[in-house]
Amino acid sequence: MTATAEVVTSSSETASRENIWRSIVREIRENHFPYLLLIPSILCFAALVIYPLVNTMIGAFSKTDTVGRAVEFGALINFRELVRDRYILNITIQTVIFVFGSVALTVVLSLPLALILNQRFPGAALARALLLMPWAAPLAISAMTWRWIFHDQLGALNYVLNTLNITQARTAWLSDPVLAFICVIFVEVWSSIPFMTIMFLAGLQSIPPHIYDAAKMDGANAWHEFWDMTLPQLKRITIIVTLLSIIWAFRSFNVIWPMTQGNPFFRTDNSVTYLYKLAFRSLAFGEGYALAFATFVFLLIFSVVYTRVLRSEEG
Amino acid sequence: MQRIQWFKWLSLVLYGIPMLLVLVFPFIVMVSTSFKTLEEVSQIPPTFIPRNPTLENYREVWNIIPLADHFRNSFLLGVGETFLIMVLGVPAAYALARFRFAGRQPYLIFLLVTQMFPAIVVVLGVFRVVVALGLLNNLAVVATTAASFSLAFCIWLLVGYFSAIPPEIEEAAMMDGDSRLGAMIKMTLPLSWPGLVAVGVFAFMDGWNEFLFSLTFISNDEMMPLTVGLFRFISRFQIQWHHLMTGSLLATIVAVALFMTVQDKLTRGMLAISEK
Incomplete structure (x- = not known):
């Protein structure tokens, strides 16, 4: 843990980050029309897909109160709760x-x-x-x-x-x-x-x-x-x-x-209807977030593996 | 050859027709129940063809459920979603279909990934914000969340329709002094009109058939769309099936009629997605 080493890594990091930024900026400047066209949809996704998703992820790893606010980050308590759930x-x-x-x-x-x-x-x-x-x-x-x-x-x-x-x-x-x-x-x-x-x-x-x-x-x-x-x-x-x-x-x-x-x-019940009950009937938002997160991760991994396996079989 | 003919008819009679009967069975039941009186609906054993067919339900149901409000709300959801999908989706799809740029592939993959989580995740994620901003019972909120949820799929569809139009047409227009935007509006949009209509109707139906967002974001009877209004109706009272089926039939007819007008274009668009 030496100070110099830290400085070196961070300065080379900033350098490469600057390079990436510069190339992104160049790309957008040379090619700006398609990016302009994408902006409305990106804003919509950011507000109504990415934001809720991030919210759910943070909620999954936090203690939550009865209206679903995250009050303390970094806890696995929701997942423990989920595993202990009798249903x-x-x-x-x-x-x-x-x-x-x-x-x-x-x-x-x-x-x-x-x-x-x-x-x-x-x-x-x-x-x-x-x-x-x-x-x-x-x-x-x-x-x-x-x-x-x-x-x-x-x-x-x-x-x-x-x-x-x-x-x-x-x-x-x-x-x-x-x-x-x-x-x-x-x-x-x-x-x-x-x-x-x-x-x-x-x-x-x-x-x-x-x-x-x-x-x-x-x-x-x-x-x-x-x-x-x-x-x-x-x-x-x-x-x-x-x-x-x-x-x-x-x-x-x-x-x-x-x-x-x-x-x-x-x-x-399937996971979605159970999730609905957890959140809106039991007000167990934290557990609901954890289940939502688990479902999402499972589907993502499943889809990647599924397409890989079948595509490779296709040769 | 003779044997093939014989086999074809046999499979149609033994499998095709029974399957189709099962597929339309609920709609037959809707029609049959909607012409029955309360007496006949609650009679054991039930009847299949109404013994004293009546049109009374079609008159009464409007007073028993705020059906006119529900119709208006479903219609607004449909129109709102169509509008949003067009405004947000058409430019994005055009960019993805016409240009090769660095962010293109990641964006297409991102669209695919958004399909991976259930709508309930969006509900959970935005519910607190919607409550905090006092936006419960607001149809615009429902239309926007629903639209953002089916936007990805609609962009995929639109990309397919735009890709089918040769870029040379636009290039010719640009040679004649049009800007890129002008060429897009003058040449490509009119040519892809059938595809745009198909996606527009798809978006309208998505709004019309929407259930989960309305269920969570709307609690006021007058603001409910048909799906939630009819669902609340069965959970609140002793179920009056003859009224419920009458309302259901009316709600279904609109969706089915609209869908039939564009189904051919729509299925071809979906096939194009799956070929990619």
Whole structure:
């Protein structure tokens, strides 16, 4: 710890910092028009994305009071609190099943639907319009409608099941923890199928038809055609669309909250609805910040690894 | 060939049609419930096609819920968000599509990273400020936070539309003595009009369908948009499903009708994003 060493490092640091500043300034002076155009959006992001994010990070590592103010920085108390939370293990497991379960189901259900809708048949335009309805409709309102459909005595689902003689029971879908959890996943899948299908459909339509010609001459059957030619062509779009879907499912609030608000007994909560409860019902802002921070870091790492692995596989 | 035809019809009947039925099922239920009387709604077993169809709900619902206020508020959120997305997003997207500059790649990556955290993080981060400034129950605040949250995605969409327009057109205009800005306004903006409309409608729908920000920032009945107003309606009273479904249907029709006008352009824009 000598004074001179410190001076040396700091002076060389200032020098390099000056260089960086100078090159930034030069870049902006020579190229100012695009930067000018970016300013409005940068200001907006700074105020309403970066500022809250930084706020959340500071809050995650601080003691907070009941209105969410950070009062003492540098504490891991929130994370300790989070780990000790009696629901957090369940919430984590539920979030993971909710996200990966719903995305996997959406892929499995959407691909065949896209293949079917890619055919020519009368009413294809109508089918496409119907397909898009769940995507266009306000999700919170659709979720409330599903809540009505799942109603035990008056709901349409039990009515359909009873009429088709599948069961005579009047199942209370949203009161049983396991059934309710299946129901919220179902509605999440319902709401994600249109986007996934329409992307697969667009991907299918962009496959150049001539790649099938050679296969036809070799006498390949339909299954081979699909497995060896169609699927590889869809790989790229599948990677991006699943990544987007996973991120969106992690952020999902508008399905669970209107349907169950996490009930019964926190068994349909995901991390977002639980976070909402922590902050606005228990006023445990500190713990909420910690959970928000953990979710963000997880998603960031996941996205980087996911794209790296799949891109490298692509070669 | 015969076998392929046969398979095609079979898959359509066995999978395609049932799937589509499930996808539109809630909307069918909305329509059916909205034509029922209170008696019929609370009858066990329920009916599917209303036995005594009535238009009464469509008249009553406006008095039972401040539905007209909710409609106005949703509309304002939609318009506000469209306006903000256009003002903030169009210049940024144009810069990212037309110029190669040092900050370009980092900015594009930054846009992607903003997608990684849930909206609730923004809510938590700004809630205290909104309360401190006395901005609860303010639709402009909701529109702005919601817009900033979907801005990144809209910029990505717009970059795609602008990139599709050859820069040579602008260069020609600049040769004729137009400035860069003039060339952009005269040549590129009119040509990318369909894309701009698509993003504008997308932004409007995002505002119209917004739920979380309104739920946390608005507590006053008269200031609530449709989504939150209808949600409060079910948590406050004994649920009157026939009124709820009537309001839901009206709110949904607007969003779906708008979406159908631009869906083709929009899906192509999203495909363009995923190809990058």
